[in-house]
Amino acid sequence: MPTLAKCPNCGAWHIYHTVCGDCGYYRGKLAIEKEVAV
Numbered sequence: 001m002p003t004l005a006k007c008p009n010c011g012a013w014h015i016y017h018t019v020c021g022d023c024g025y026y027r028g029k030l031a032i033e034k035e036v037a038v
Contacts, residue, residue: 002015003016007020007022007023007025008028009023009028010022010025019031019032
C-alpha cells in the first residue's frame with residue numbers, strides 16, 4: 001500500500017512523491033495546470 005501525504009497547497013491527500021491530483025502542485029511548484037470547473 002502506498003504512503004499518503006497531505007498536500008501543503010490544498011490539503012488534499014495524495015500518494016507520496018507524486019503530483020497532487022486536486023491542485024496539480026508538487027513540492028510547492030505547479031506541475032500540472034488543472035482546468036477549473038465553472
